[in-house]
Each structure stands twice: as structure tokens, then as C-alpha cells.
Amino acid sequence: MAFAHSFPLVLFIFASLSLADKHATSPVPPETFCHSTRDPSYCNNVFANQNGNIHDYGRISFRKSLSQSRKFLSLVDSYLQSSSSFSQPIVRALQDCHFLAELNLEYLSNTFDIVDKTNNVLASSQAEDIQTSLSAVLTNQQTCLDGLETVASNSRVKNDLSLPLSDDTKLHSLSLDIFAKGWMPEKKIATSWARNGRHLNFRNGRLPLKMSERVRAIYDSARGHRGHGRKLLQTGDEEETVLVLDIVIVSQDGSGNFTTINDAIAAAPNNTAASAGYFMIYITEGVYQEYVSIDKKKTYLMLLGDGINRTIITGNQNVVDGSTTFNSATFGKP
The missing domain is CATH 2.160.20.10 (Single-stranded right-handed beta-helix, Pectin lyase-like)
Known part of the structure; x- marks a missing residue:
């Protein structure tokens, strides 16, 4: 059985912070916060001249992710509007990217609506739902790129879209990283299984x-x-x-x-x-x-x-x- 890449096939395990760090409310400079992220150098660039706690940085990251997602969707739209000059395989790949970009915008918007309203750790089921959606955003980015590379290896479409896809993926990954640190329950990792029916739990077959x-x-x-x-x-x-x-x-x-x-x-x-x-x-x-x-x-x-x-x-x-x-x-x- 084959599975489409429109839902998260890859789950992520995040570096953990101490309880004191995770729930810190005092503002800290980016270099203090970013050392525990996946890509400290990139994180420092994103939050240059900022000062805040983990939730402040999370909201900044999600705003940027939302903004970039809208821009990417508009970019794909612009290519589809001039699709008469492209081959059918390229048009179909662009249509897939458009569909996936709309999903990403929805996932990121829903997440921002939640994290923008609370500094509290979320309930396990809600936090795992969001983490799954954010993991799907990363998978959707790669799926779009894979489709373009398959049918348009030498086209300007692939060349023009691959850079924003790569840059946006780094930003979305950072947003996911911060969400896990700021809003996930303590000692919760992405590969854990919930006991409330959110995930199915096989025991002895x-x-x-x-x-x-x-x-x-x-x-x-x-x-x-x-x-x-x-x-x-x-x-x-x-x-x-x-x-x-x-x-x-x-x-x-x-x-x-x-x-x-x-x-x-x-x-x-x-x-x-x-x-x-x-x-x-x-x-x-x-x-x-x-x-x-x-x-x-x-x-x-x-x-x-x-x-x-x-x-x-x-x-x-x-x-x-x-x-x-x-x-x-x-x-x-x-």
C-alpha cells in the first residue's frame, strides 16, 4: 500500500529544555534561546534584534511562517495563471503545490490562532493534533518540491520555486521546534502514543x-x-x-x-x-x-x-x- 505525502510520514524528536527554561517568562536575547534549537545560526538570524520569552519567539516565528506561506501560495497562483505556456505535467505539479500550499496555510493559521491566545501548556490531545499538522506542513513542502523536480528538472518553474520552498521549510521547522518547547506537555515527544483514543495502541497484536x-x-x-x-x-x-x-x-x-x-x-x-x-x-x-x-x-x-x-x-x-x-x-x- 502506498501513501500520499500529504500527511506526516516523518515525526520529529525535539531537544528538551529544563522545566525552568521551558516555562521562562523573562525576556532573553536570541542567542540565549536559540542555542537549544535545531539550527541556532538560522534561529539567530530570524530573531535578530528581538528580545522575548519562548512564547514571544513562537508567535514571531508563526507570524513569519504565515506570511511566507501566503507569499508562496501567491507565487504558485501567478504561475498557474500563465499555465498555457507550460506542459501538462508541469501544470499538474503546480496544481498539487497549490493544493498543498492551501493546506499549509490552513494548518499554520489554525495553530497561530491557538498559540496567540495562551502561554499555557496545551492538553495532550490538542498539542499532538497541532504537532501532527505542523509535521504535515514540512512533508507537504517536500512533496511539492519532489513533484516539480520529477516533471520540471530543467524548467524555470522548478528553479524559481525551489529556493522559497527550501527557505520556508527552515522557517516552518523552527516554528514546529518552538511549539514543541513552548506548548507541548512536559516530557512529551513526537513519537509517543496517547492513551485517550487519539492514537491506536496495539498490544500483543x-x-x-x-x-x-x-x-x-x-x-x-x-x-x-x-x-x-x-x-x-x-x-x-x-x-x-x-x-x-x-x-x-x-x-x-x-x-x-x-x-x-x-x-x-x-x-x-x-x-x-x-x-x-x-x-x-x-x-x-x-x-x-x-x-x-x-x-x-x-x-x-x-x-x-x-x-x-x-x-x-x-x-x-x-x-x-x-x-x-x-x-x-x-x-x-x-
Whole structure:
């Protein structure tokens, strides 16, 4: 199964600060603050002639990230407006970059709205959501560049966009770094797994799921009919369980609710809350020749298959045949 680069495939581990440093409220010069960042020299350049605490520097960084994201989106727009002079592969790569740039602007805007209003450490679930979004911003930058390099290796489009992509990525990385230091809970790192259902926690090959008798009966029927599939783990520890709101079955033989994964995703509710639980899509054994794209409105989806080499999602789009790097993935979530 291939995955689109529009969501974070790479998570980051950040240098930690002492509790006193992390929550410092006294202004300090950039050289004092920047020594603990990933690129102290770059950090000092960004905050030249500034003086503040970690939250002040964070807000400055996010303002700059937002400003640069808007500029980059405008730059891509300007190229698309004159797209008649470009080949179709270049136009499609620019369209991917435009889509990804819009996502980045949304992620950064949402983050700034939150960090601009508080100096307090955020709740774990909220902080991890933001950290995931900011990691996605970096991945989207690289995805845009990869697409341009694949179809426009010698074009002025790639040459004109690669420098701002590189510079902006450094800035967005700094913003992510500061967010982790200023607003993430103490001792929290990017690779940790939350216990509140925000991330799924396999234990001994089993999922600790909590569901109604009706949902459990449907799941057990789908799994038991074939004699395999992921097992559930009954547990009395409420903090370890993941709530499942509802379930639908995808089966190519017509025995389930849907015969395609995309139809099942389309039927899922929009913009659900974490407290409601996950909408489970159980995909039975088979080879599904689909390009699955999960809209950002489809929150808290859980897709489970019958197992390795049993449930397979595949496709044959590639750059040689005219697709872009971004759209060649069989599975993606913006």
C-alpha cells in the first residue's frame, strides 16, 4: 500500500529544555534561546534584534511562517495563471503545490490562532493534533518540491520555486521546534502514543477497542466468517481503550455494506468529535484497485483489513504515464 505525502510520514524528536527554561517568562536575547534549537545560526538570524520569552519567539516565528506561506501560495497562483505556456505535467505539479500550499496555510493559521491566545501548556490531545499538522506542513513542502523536480528538472518553474520552498521549510521547522518547547506537555515527544483514543495502541497484536454490542456483533461476524482479521482485546482499563462509534463492512462479493473503500469513506460522518469515537471501516480480503483519498472533513476514521497480503489496495498511476508524484499514491489523507 502506498501513501500520499500529504500527511506526516516523518515525526520529529525535539531537544528538551529544563522545566525552568521551558516555562521562562523573562525576556532573553536570541542567542540565549536559540542555542537549544535545531539550527541556532538560522534561529539567530530570524530573531535578530528581538528580545522575548519562548512564547514571544513562537508567535514571531508563526507570524513569519504565515506570511511566507501566503507569499508562496501567491507565487504558485501567478504561475498557474500563465499555465498555457507550460506542459501538462508541469501544470499538474503546480496544481498539487497549490493544493498543498492551501493546506499549509490552513494548518499554520489554525495553530497561530491557538498559540496567540495562551502561554499555557496545551492538553495532550490538542498539542499532538497541532504537532501532527505542523509535521504535515514540512512533508507537504517536500512533496511539492519532489513533484516539480520529477516533471520540471530543467524548467524555470522548478528553479524559481525551489529556493522559497527550501527557505520556508527552515522557517516552518523552527516554528514546529518552538511549539514543541513552548506548548507541548512536559516530557512529551513526537513519537509517543496517547492513551485517550487519539492514537491506536496495539498490544500483543490486538486492539483494545470499546464498542456497543451491536457494533461488536457486526465486527465479529465479518471477522469470524473468514476465520481471520484483527483481534479485539477486552480490557477494564478505560484509559487504554479506543471507542468505536459505528462500523461498516467493505466486501467485493457484495456481502457487506459497500463494495469499494471510497464509497464507505463517503458514507462516514463529517467533522466528528474525539468524544464520539471512531467510525470503523472493516475491509475484507481482496485486491482493491482504488485510489483512496480521505477528505479532511472525515475525522476519526479507523480502517482495518483482514491482514497482511489479504486486504490489498493497489493502483498503477505513475509519473511516466502522466500522473504526478502526489497523485500516484493509492492511499492518502490531506
